[in-house]
Amino acid sequence: DIVMTQSPDSLAVSLGERATINCKSSQSVLYSSNNKNFLAWYQQKPGQPPKLIIYWASTRESGVPDRFSGSGSGTEFTLTISSLQAEDVAVYYCQQYYSTLSTFGQGTKLEI
């Protein structure tokens, strides 16, 4: 299995400030044939299912505010929220889908 490790486990950021969450994979998730990273980010608010916010490591899903951005390649990735809003409080997960047997990171809890 590809192991996904997120850091930190929890994070407190002031409103309007930048939030940064990291995700590291145990092996590269960069597919050489199309030069795409098979890495997604999800947001899960309490009592709700997860919501896809970023795929291909840096492509925002339709309707996701542009304060959310993803970066990185190979084995190290970052989710950045440029200016934290109250509605961004959630748990964030990374997921690799490079392998048919996909895996998630353990999650990062983001608080104000």
Place this chain on the structure above:
Amino acid sequence: EVQLVQSGAEVKKPGESLKISCKGSGYSFTTYWIGWVRQMPGKGLEWMGIIYPGDSDTRYSPSFQGQVTISADKSISTAYLQWSSLKASDTAIYYCARVASTGPFDTWGQGTLVTVSS
């Protein structure tokens, strides 16, 4: 609108069997993989396995292989997750989700809470 609607919450005793469902609508059910994800109380997301309803090709995480069975009935656009003998440790919310053509899960069901208690 693409939707996945899951069956309702279940309360079962250890040793009992269970089959929960996930009905897709608003898209061609047979041409997208459907996955199942476990979330134990207060914990993170665990990828369990996926099925391609078009031909029932199924893949399991090693952690769940032999513990659950994933199936689908394409005639009614429904995927299933079943247990033959539940354990207390199966208590969790189970989500179904559609695998997008780009690879991640782009649409999620609302979740089914399964509680196993004597």
